Amino acid sequence: MLSSVTTRWRKQYSKLPPALQMIGLQMWLPIFFMFMFCFCYLGAFHSPKIHDAPVAVVNSPAASQFTDKFTQASPGMFDFRFYQDTDQATEAVRDGSAAAAVQFPTSRTGAPEVTIASAHQFQAAQLMKSTFTTAFSQAGTTPRITDIAPLPSGDSYGMGAMYLMLSWCIGGYMVAMFIGMMGNPLSHLTRVGILAGGALVASVITNVLASLVLGVYSSAHIWQMMGVSFLWILAIGLAVNGLAYFFGRFITAIALTMFVFLSIPSSGAAYPVWMVPRIFGDLNPLVVGHGITEMIKRVLYGVGEPYWQPFLLMAGYAVLGIVTMLVGKRWRESKEFDRILAGKTTMMAAAQGAMMQKGMADRERILAAHGLDSNAEPIDDETTDDRAADGRTTDDTSAPSDSRRNAEHVDHDDMRDGTDGERRRHYSVADLESDFGGDPMLGGNGLGRSGTGGALATDELEHQVREMINRRRVPDASLNGHSRH
Structure with missing residues (x-):
C-alpha cells in the first residue's frame, strides 16, 4: 500500500519542471531550521530560571543555618555543597563545578566572603554576586566579593569563548559535510587529508582574527589556541565525515543538530546549564561545545575543567568518525550496489x-x-538550404535535428x-x-x-x-x- 502510494507520488512529482523538483526536494532544510531554532534556542533561552545552581560552602555551624534558611525560602534554587576548607571550595569555582563559593567569618567582626570566576561564566558570576549580596544585606552584613578570574577588557562579557567555539564547530562540520555530499569517489586518505587541511586553515583564520585583529584574547596564547582549535576542528570533521556515509545529503541536518543547535544551549557558554531546561543540562557532558569552551577558558584564564576531560571528549568524537568512516564506506557501497541491480x-x-x-x-x-x-x-547555409528543399526548416520541431x-x-x-x-x-x-x-x-x-x-x-x-x-x-x-x- 505505502509502496504504491510512493510510486504514484514520485511519478506525479517527476512531471514538474526540473528546477521546481530540485527546489522542492530541498524545502526540508528551511523547515528543519525553523523547528530547531524554536526548540533549541527559543525553548532554551526565552525564560531562563535558576534551578539547582551548584554553590560551594565552607562547612561551619553558621553556614548550615544560612543554607537551611535559604533552602526553605527558595526551594530548588540552589544545590549547596559543603567543603572542609577554603581551598577546596575555591578550586570547585575554578574548575566550574560550583558557580560560587561562600565562606562565613569565624568571628563576629568579620564579613562573609563570596568567591566567583567571571571568566568561567560571566552570567553565573554576576548572578551569584547579586544574589548573595542581597541575601547578606538583608541579614545586616555586606559580603566581600573575590573574583579569581576577572575578564580582560577585550572580552568584557565573556562571549569570546562561545563564538570561537561556534566558529570552530562550523569550520569543522562544513568542510566534512561537502566532502560527504560530493566526495564519494575519494579514498579515506584523501578525505582525511582535506579535513586536516581545512582544520589548519580554519584554526589560523579564526585565531589570527580573534587575537591579532580583534583583540579578544592576548597574542601570548595564539599558538596554544591554534593547536587546540586544529584538534577540535579535525575531530568534528572526522565525526561528520564518517556519519555522512549513512545519512547522505541529509548529513547537513545531523551535523547542525549535533554541533550547533544542541551544542550551544547545552554547552553552558551562553547561559549556565542550571538556567536552561534540564534536557540541555543532561546533554552538557556530551556536546563538543562544552569541551571546547572549557578548554578555551583553561588556556586563556586558568579556569574550567582539567585538560584531560575535554581531550577525552575530543578523542571520543574522533573515534566515532574513524569507526563510522571504515564501516560506512562498505555499507554505502553495498546499498548502491543493491540499488543499481534493482x-x-x-x-x-x-x-x-x-x-x-x-x-x-x-x-x-x-x-x-x-x-x-x-x-x-x-x-x-548549404545544410539549411538542403533542409528547406526537403521541406524541413530550422523551426520545424516535429523531428529533432x-x-x-x-x-x-x-x-x-x-x-x-x-x-x-x-x-x-x-x-x-x-x-x-x-x-x-x-x-x-x-x-x-x-x-x-x-x-x-x-x-x-x-x-x-x-x-x-x-x-x-x-x-x-x-x-x-x-x-x-x-x-x-
Whole structure:
C-alpha cells in the first residue's frame, strides 16, 4: 500500500519542471531550521530560571543555618555543597563545578566572603554576586566579593569563548559535510587529508582574527589556541565525515543538530546549564561545545575543567568518525550496489537528470536562436538550404535535428560494433537513470572501475551491465532501423 502510494507520488512529482523538483526536494532544510531554532534556542533561552545552581560552602555551624534558611525560602534554587576548607571550595569555582563559593567569618567582626570566576561564566558570576549580596544585606552584613578570574577588557562579557567555539564547530562540520555530499569517489586518505587541511586553515583564520585583529584574547596564547582549535576542528570533521556515509545529503541536518543547535544551549557558554531546561543540562557532558569552551577558558584564564576531560571528549568524537568512516564506506557501497541491480534511483537523482536534459536542450535553443550549431559554430547555409528543399526548416520541431539529438545523448564509451565498425547509439540521461540507478552525488550513476570510487563494485559487474545495455541497443529490422528499447 505505502509502496504504491510512493510510486504514484514520485511519478506525479517527476512531471514538474526540473528546477521546481530540485527546489522542492530541498524545502526540508528551511523547515528543519525553523523547528530547531524554536526548540533549541527559543525553548532554551526565552525564560531562563535558576534551578539547582551548584554553590560551594565552607562547612561551619553558621553556614548550615544560612543554607537551611535559604533552602526553605527558595526551594530548588540552589544545590549547596559543603567543603572542609577554603581551598577546596575555591578550586570547585575554578574548575566550574560550583558557580560560587561562600565562606562565613569565624568571628563576629568579620564579613562573609563570596568567591566567583567571571571568566568561567560571566552570567553565573554576576548572578551569584547579586544574589548573595542581597541575601547578606538583608541579614545586616555586606559580603566581600573575590573574583579569581576577572575578564580582560577585550572580552568584557565573556562571549569570546562561545563564538570561537561556534566558529570552530562550523569550520569543522562544513568542510566534512561537502566532502560527504560530493566526495564519494575519494579514498579515506584523501578525505582525511582535506579535513586536516581545512582544520589548519580554519584554526589560523579564526585565531589570527580573534587575537591579532580583534583583540579578544592576548597574542601570548595564539599558538596554544591554534593547536587546540586544529584538534577540535579535525575531530568534528572526522565525526561528520564518517556519519555522512549513512545519512547522505541529509548529513547537513545531523551535523547542525549535533554541533550547533544542541551544542550551544547545552554547552553552558551562553547561559549556565542550571538556567536552561534540564534536557540541555543532561546533554552538557556530551556536546563538543562544552569541551571546547572549557578548554578555551583553561588556556586563556586558568579556569574550567582539567585538560584531560575535554581531550577525552575530543578523542571520543574522533573515534566515532574513524569507526563510522571504515564501516560506512562498505555499507554505502553495498546499498548502491543493491540499488543499481534493482534499477532504482532517488528522486534527487531523477531531478538532477531531468535538470541536465533541460540544460542541454536550453543550450541548443539559445545557440540556434543566434545561428549557431551545437559546437557554437555558424550553421552551414548549404545544410539549411538542403533542409528547406526537403521541406524541413530550422523551426520545424516535429523531428529533432542532428545537433539536438547529440545534445540529448551522453557519449559514455565511444564503443564500436565488432562486426560492422559502426558506432553504437549514445546513451541518454534517461537511460542512465533507468539502467544505472542511484544518486550521482554518491557515485550511483558512475561507471568507474573498482577502486576508483565508481558505483560498480567490480570489473566483471561493469562488463555485465554494459552487455545488458548493449543488448537493449541491438537494431531490430522490424523497427525500420530504429534501436529497440
